Amino acid sequence: MKNFFKNKxxxxxxxSGTVGKELVKQLSTSLNEQPKEIxxxxxxxxxxxxxxxxxxxxxxxxxxxxxxxxxxSVLEITKGIDIIFHTAALKHVILGEKNPKQVVRTxxxxxxxxxFSALENNVxxxxxxxxxxxxxxxxxxxxxxxxxxxxxxxxxxxxxNQKTIFSSTRFGNIIGSNGSVVQIFDKQIRKQESLTIxxxxxxxxxxxxxxxxxxxxxxxRIAKGGEIxxxxxxxxxxxxxxxAMIDIISTKEKFNKRKIKKIFIGAKPGEKYFEELLxxxxxxxxxxxxxxxxxxxAFQGTYRKIKYNYPKMINKKVSSEYNxxxxxxxxxxxxxxxxxxxxLY
Numbered sequence: 008m009k010n011f012f013k014n015k016x017x018x019x020x021x022x023s024g025t026v027g028k029e030l031v032k033q034l035s036t037s038l039n040e041q042p043k044e045i046x047x048x049x050x051x052x053x054x055x056x057x058x059x060x061x062x063x064x065x066x067x068x069x070x071x072x073x074x075x076x077x078x079x080s081v082l083e084i085t086k087g088i089d090i091i092f093h094t095a096a097l098k099h100v101i102l103g104e105k106n107p108k109q110v111v112r113t114x115x116x117x118x119x120x121x122x123f124s125a126l127e128n129n130v131x132x133x134x135x136x137x138x139x140x141x142x143x144x145x146x147x148x149x150x151x152x153x154x155x156x157x158x159x160x161x162x163x164x165x166x167x168n169q170k171t172i173f174s175s176t177r178f179g180n181i182i183g184s185n186g187s188v189v190q191i192f193d194k195q196i197r198k199q200e201s202l203t204i205x206x207x208x209x210x211x212x213x214x215x216x217x218x219x220x221x222x223x224x225x226x227x228r229i230a231k232g233g234e235i236x237x238x239x240x241x242x243x244x245x246x247x248x249x250x251a252m253i254d255i256i257s258t259k260e261k262f263n264k265r266k267i268k269k270i271f272i273g274a275k276p277g278e279k280y281f282e283e284l285l286x287x288x289x290x291x292x293x294x295x296x297x298x299x300x301x302x303x304x305a306f307q308g309t310y311r312k313i314k315y316n317y318p319k320m321i322n323k324k325v326s327s328e329y330n331x332x333x334x335x336x337x338x339x340x341x342x343x344x345x346x347x348x349x350x351l352y
Contacts, residue, residue, distance in 0.1 A: 011228045012040040015131075018088045020075050020121065021095030022047030023054030025184040026136060029220040030092055031058070035068060048073040048084060049095070075117030078124070085124040090227055091133045093121050096152075099186065100140070100277065103148035114151035115158070122162045125171050132172045134227050135159045137235070139179040139212060142283035156235055160304045163233040163313075174230035176299075178238035179212035179282050179331075181219050183351045192249055196256045201268045202249050209274075210281045210331040211248075212240035215349040222298060231313050233304040237284045237293075242334035243342055251342040255352050285329035295322040300329065 012034060021027045027047065034045055047070045049055055055070045062068040073080045075095045085091070096114050097103060103110045118135065125133045137156050140149030155175070162173040183189045188211075195202050214222075219238075226236045249269060257264035274280065285293060285300055292303045297319035307313065327333070337345065346352050 010040055012037070012042050012090070012224075014043045015089040016044045016046065016087055017042045018046045018048070018085060018091045020048055020091070020093045020117075022070060023049040023051045023058060024094055025181060025216060026219055026223065027092075027094045028058070029216050030094070030223065031062070031068065033217075033220050033224065035062070035065060041067075043067065044069065046071070046084065046088065048075070048081075050074040075120055076112055078120040081120045082124040082127060085121075085128045085130060088125075088128060089131045091121060091125055091130055092136070092223060092227070093118065093133060094136045096136075096155075098138070098148060100146050100148050101275070103151070104146060104277070107147045110147050110151050114148070115154055118155050118158055122158065122165075122173065125173075126162075126165060126169060129170045131170065132174070132227055132230060133159070133162075134223060134230065135173070135175040136223060137175045137177040139177065139282045139284050141177060142286050142289075145277040145279060160233040160235070160306075163304075163311075164306075172230055172232040174226060174232060174234055174236065176223055176226045176236040176238065177284060178214060178219055178222065179240055179284065180214070181216050182213040182346075182349060184216060188245065188248070189252070189351065192252050193256065196253055196267055197260065199262060199266050201270045202253070203270050203272050204245055204249055205272055205274050205278065206280060207246050207271060208280045209245040210242055210334075210336060211245060212242055212282050212284065212331050212334075213345075214238065214240045217349075225298065229317050231315050231317075233307070233313065234315065235289075235302040237300040237302060237329065239298060239300070240284070241337055241345070242331040243337050247336070247339045247342055251339050251346065254339075255343060255346060259352070281330050281332035283328070283330040285325070287328050290325045290328055293325040294320060295325055296320055300325060 045068045059070045097110050138152045141152035144150040159173045159175050289302045294301045
């Protein structure tokens with residue numbers, strides 16, 4: 008779908024977050040698909056100020072201090088919007104355990120406000136950014152993301168003859184993003200401190216920020232309504248990631264890598280040894296595409312029948328779960344190449 012975003016008004020919630028800022032960057036640098044307007048909202052005043060300064064010469068990009076928990080503000084700012092990318096959320100697992108009411112308020116009530124506003128203003132599409140932690144959740148944050156996916160799917164049944172299409176996209180770790188293990192390892196290695204690793208059995212899915220944003224944009228192009236797009240990602244061992252980073256940084260900083268000791272501190276409460284992106288139940292109703300799996304809703308449209316036909320379909324049936332434990336892991340050298348390819352070093 009070429010020129011899909013051209014001349015459209017796009018709203019990005021949580022715009023000062025890692026994915027939100029990258030969406031603005033990619034949408035504003037597209038030569039063939041420049042939107043009519045990009046509107047970004049966030050509750051962080053300082054971040055909004057600096058983003059406004061960064062894009063002040065582009066009069067079609069506007070940022071506002073708005074909290075998704077404020078229904079009236081969201082309703083007003085959604086008027087005339089064609090597409091919403093909903094990235095606003097509280098995402099830190101441990102903080103979520105300590106502040107469950109705020110997680111519910113932002114991740115669930117805030118999402119409901121976006122859905123209500125989209126329906127009232129006849130928005131064309133709403134794409135909700137979810138997380139691998141929504142699969143068999145073990146914490147408040149993951150549970151809120153699972154609930155968000157269910158609410159988005161159910162939103163397709165809220166009105167007779169409604170225009171709005173609601174879909175979710177689910178992905179794992181964006182390598183090098185704020186608060187990621189790469190940042191933690193990087194600081195420890197540069198200071199030549201002991202590297203703290205939770206458990207040698209830990210495996211994770213990774214992708215670059217550029218890839219994450221591109222895939223979110225691509226889901227908007229092909230979304231039919233109610234489905235969850237699961238991003239295909241590369242899997243790694245956390246120990247191999249640590250070793251790859253030790254090699255890179257010790258060579259760059261010219262110190263003996265043997266100075267860096269690895270300490271295994273044990274898994275955090277509720278932390279999984281591997282990540283799941285597609286559960287055993289979901290595989291029964293999943294379709295494999297080139298870049299994604301599409302999980303078809305278990306309860307399909309009450310008021311409209313949707314044909315889930317996509318370009319670049321590979322398989323209409325998926326035979327196995329999709330998790331980092333069963334996936335082929337990248338070697339240490341492949342991880343090093345990936346870190347260079349992602350321009351992290």
